[in-house]
Amino acid sequence: MRQRAGLRLLLGQRLNNLISLTRLMEFEDLVQRYDKSRMVDLILSSPLEFEEYFEKYGEVSLPPSVAGVRMPGEWKSIVVLGMGGSAIVGDILRSYLLDRVDVPVEVVRDMRIPAHVGEGALLIAVSYSGNTMETLKAAMEGVRRGAYLVAVTSGGMLGQLAAKVGAAIYELPSGRPSRTALPPMLAAILRIVEAAGLAEPVNAREAAAKAREVVEEIRGDPLGSRPARIAAELDGKVPLVYSYQPYSPLGLRLKTQINENAKYHAFYAELPEADHNEVMGWEGGLAAPYHAVFVRGSKEPEELTVIIDYWREILGERGVRASELRSSGGGRLSEYLELMVLVDFTSYVLALMRGVDPTPVVTISRMKKVLEDRLHVSVHLRREMEELLSRH
Template structure:
């Protein structure tokens, strides 16, 4: 499928997000959990993952922030936190199944709890899940991890239901799927807003601002710009940026910045006033900015409509810059470098 005359495999993957959500819902409904403490009504959920395998947990933590009595904690480290216990549900996520940090964390987690679920497509994580008979959500293989966010998010929402913490939001999911299909049709026919934002970012250093429950939707955009367009981008959540980052606008500007502010038209006044101040501050320094408003009624649709839109912007930007959005050569180079210095048995033999 083309947008503005552009064609690419990554564009196709971004555009099929509604089908990915739809298929994952049916596929993952069948995964069952053991009837024991930790799996049932856990006191907390710890999601372990890195990069594209962590983003689902981060977005889920925003989605569920005011809806669960149990916290969702995302760790992106080599070691599991010491507070894991028999009442903790651990979710180990690695698209490839071979992420060193996640496998090391899992190895240490198994010493503290056996209530563990895995989300993966293959690799050592899948082998470990089979060895310990851990419930597993199998991701589609052969694609960049960052494009599997829909499947990861649906799997995580099912985990909330199977653990007895939160009923799967089927009506929200249906709205999100329907809205993304409408947006896809709209953007194919009217790509100008996507191209305009991509053009503004192409000539600047993007600074992404977002507030709860879209904090990590903003972070997702930052990382998509990194991985797809191969450019630097920075993200700070609001209101935190108001307590430190805004001071940077007093001094000498170090680059040609272009802030992107993610907003909800139903935002609270206390957020609106802070953003008004930020916008006035930017105008006083001659800084242009863009605002992206969420679409949809329920939270899940608002989140995914924005993710869908900004994912497309990142791919269009890459193609306009003459960059292949698919490979992540520098990340692959790091993994190759580490493979000559670290024995995989250190973390793969669990």
């Protein structure tokens, strides 16, 4: 009996190994067919890249003054400027510091900045290309008002502006889609608030440990992984993503990564706010086939557990399935890094399943060209920058 049981166990293990190997070969075939620039390598190296750039950015220091404005002895606010993938890092910083600092953290996704931004503000401009119109205009306005500028960029006009006014530049790796640069962006922004005396130092290797484990699980069986199973559920459905603080940025990240990588509509709402409006949509007729994804932390207030259980009940009554991506602990930063891998790989596999290359963003590029052709944006930005620099 024992020999038979052992034989069945051995055969079961061999069958599972064969299934995993088959799925691995199928995955590699999909990658070769659709992922021409191998975005997968960037996604799965994100924990190591975070560690690498966190160490590298430790060598960058904040200068005593920028554009003639001395570094404040006491900060009034932290303001992160950015658009798209370069703004998500600001959301992560705001959530990371949510209950840890008494200085307000604001994320500006616009070419204008709030009236309160000026002297005493730590103004962190994040633009992967360095040529993002909204971020550049906001950064120049901040410098005019006496804010202390720091740049996170791979170059472009933002890099030129920062160099001219003597601001610190946290240089990002070039030659890749901006949304894949979140790990070095996060490393940079954490080093900035640390150097400004606004946050305690972190242990990057320790923080990235859980994410490294997730990467190894994915490498072993990419199409059998949690993200791939959720991607399969999402294919052909309208993804509805829900999360809550301090994990909200990763919920939004899933939505935007599905948009950009899979070229697919997805929608996001934050809990508990959605309890007071979006939940009523389930009383009406279903406008489309939906699938919900809850992005959760390892621990959450009891109220949120009850709320999510209720949402699952309501969804089930309407025949809508729900999945979840949940971190496994290790501290807030550790959970962010783990969820980044899970979220990004989910969107990536969905792209492969839909037969699209995750890298190009043709419609975004086309919009930028329309702005340039009709408004000569780069010419006006350069002129505005020259006028600003002539005063400093």
